[in-house]
Amino acid sequence: MPDVDRDRAWLLTVDGAPQSYVDLDDPEHLEFEYVRRLAHVLDCAAEPGAALDLVHLGGGALTLPRYAAATRPGSRQQVVEFDAALLELVTEHLPVPAEAGLTLYPADARAWLEQAPAADADVLVADVFGGSRVPAQLASVEYAREVARVLRPGGLYAANLADGAPFGFLRAQLANFRSVFAELALIAEPAVLRGRRFGNAVLLASDAELPVEALSRRCAADAFPARVVAGPALAKLIGSAVQVPDREAAPSPPPPSGAFSLS
Template structure:
């Protein structure tokens, strides 16, 4: 018999920063704003319910892979996370449903990406944080080129990033991915974009035209409304920043105290 006292919703924190929320009864329920925005990109990546090949760099509690398995049954998903103990903990306490099509791999994200076959994924989701910072090895233009190489023609790259005004880190990321994708968009809460606070920003890139109108409607109508910035407005935000190469790449900025705390 099921354990009626066992919690069905879980919050995962790492070094005090909330990273994943999982509702075992409803994998379509996404608690965090950034996760909802990543999901909007997945929803727009292909026709409703169509299966996809997804590569996730960063696993957390597997919130987004669970969402994709529920909304796009038959999808093939590979999840790469450096933290083997975390993957084992999640697998034990938050087991995946049978037939979810999700493979877990304990490995370094950059090394895995460089060894992955070309044109092997429809969507690449990057949500890698060492505590509350994106590791430097995933912030360079060389990394961006590897991400583009692994995607199929017309595939979609989507990354969860974090920054605050004056957006030096974010501008470098826009420059990096402008080198490899002709189409870019950025999704963030208006207060973040105006420089009022530090927060998450979801970067989207592709060789094909992005479904900007569809993404805009989804993000504007969300419980946590966000703006989709693209075209001339995105170029203005990038501000002519130069690409960041491996030799000068650094971790994303340290969030101010309480930026991602649990209230």
């Protein structure tokens, strides 16, 4: 069940695992490293301060939408969260100002996406986990095609994924999006990329050139630096992986015990 530690900064946990962190006094403070990397993507998606049309698949405590509202005022943000009870808890205890421009949908991410208008978003962020695993319905090439349909030309997709060596799930996701988008990149800590531990990786996809250099500078400057992998190095990582249709899609692998715990 969701639980919230009450203080000026709020930590939301689900079944004992950290789910979201919110600083009500400073929405630009991002505690979790993978959220910082998603925020770097938003920072580099357009000129500083420019409003964007954003879709967030997976809401949690609305940490990233709060950040976007603070850094890109006037943005239109649609947030899709399957857990209606979680949304109710968050909106009751961690309300977002009306001017943040959020519309919340308690819905399944894939089903909602399939009904969304075409060419409706500048940026689509996916941070969807069922327990500690990315659901199978967000792990197929058909899903990647739906993402492409909802994004505007030149739009940007960013997904928080989790995997460990030999990266069967991650490589398949990269293959899915390579078959649909012209440009790909991946953000992850060096230890994850080298297969030394299980962890988060942010997949980026677009039909336009990705801001790899700007992202690399930002990610390298973090307290826990990450690398941005693109071009031949990313092609080497993908290797012989092939796209996965809906009928064969599987959720991401379960994390090792303690991989995402607070201890």
